[in-house]
Amino acid sequence: MSRQSYLRHLNRCTHTTFIFLLVRIKTSMKEHLGRENQNVDVTEVDLVNFKKMTVQEKLDFIDDEIKKIYVFCAKSGYSSCQVENFARPFFQRNVHHLGNSIWVSGKAWKRRAVALTTVLVATFLLFRFDPAYRLACALSKQSAIQILPVWDWTQLYSSRCWLQNPLYQGSPGLQLSDCEICEGVDFVARANDLDPDQLVTWYISRDAPLIVEDGTRAWASRDNFSTLASFAKMFVTDPVLSRYRSCQFATNLRQKDMDHVDLLEKLAQGRMDRFYAQWENCNAWAYKAFRRVFQRPYFLPSTIGLASSSWVFLSANYSGKMFKPVQVQHDLVIFMQVRGSSRVRLEPWQPCTSVCSTFHETLSEGNVLVATDFLWKIDYIPSNNAENIAIAIGGSFDT
Known part of the structure; x- marks a missing residue:
């Protein structure tokens, strides 16, 4: 290989490739010539200073180093042809033998x-x-x-967390000393015309459950909730609600690969009876579309932020005997009975079960149950009404 062609080839290389190629040539020469010849005149290469050189200075520097290697090879008894054959693999287009350093054009x-x-x-x-x-x-x-x-x-x-942080101490959880909050609660209060400040001061800050009997009075229209068929028709005809799949869909119907859209399509056609179903609108777009169907409860202060998902509970002529969990995992649980009625159970979490009372309440149409998730585990059973519709949302607050 002539010096001119070699310099033209080097001119196409990057700064790092210059250094890498030079070091690999010298290292390979040492290995090839034998361990007894360890006196190759090698100049220490400073990558930082090398980058500061002009192109001509870089070419002169590497040309000088190659000359030193050539002189050493000549003194060791190698001919010019042998040296050129030895160096040829380093100037191929794809240098696979140099590890991951593959010269690929832009x-x-x-x-x-x-x-x-x-x-x-x-x-x-x-x-x-x-x-x-x-x-x-x-x-x-x-x-x-x-x-x-x-x-x-x-x-x-x-799991709520895929990667555990070993330095995170976390919340200690519910302690026995926390049970003092609920040990004096003997009943679930009911209220009408509730003021938002009263909700926070009297109930949320004390972790006391509450049923607001006129909780859905501010809803402008309930046409979509007048019957299960109208609710199902609203859902399946909406391009957003019918598009996205739900999360944690559960029902007593044992049909393979059924989801909430399949159930609602049959319900809209009058082909569904004696069932219960529940699911979470976990998709952000589906939640926003469904959020337009109902109004924010009038008694919630602006300091309470609503979660980005909602739950739907439906049933028709269903005589349930087992309580089903309301899996709204947020600081505040808001369970709205839109049509029909439901029986709810508020049970304190461990270790407060032996200190605090368990309550069984009936939610009639228009009632809204408000409880904190810190102390209370909420379950429900749809009442044996012809049709039942309920919606649950989560909220967050700072007291």
């Missing part, structure tokens, strides 16, 4: 970036297409079920 990187971007955009647009989205969800669900015997992913799915 155009190749651009082509790869464009291809990757195209794949990502195509995947995003495909998942925006509802049939493709549903198919992907179905395949994912089937795959998750198949791997369940091999790996129990349910614990990870229900």
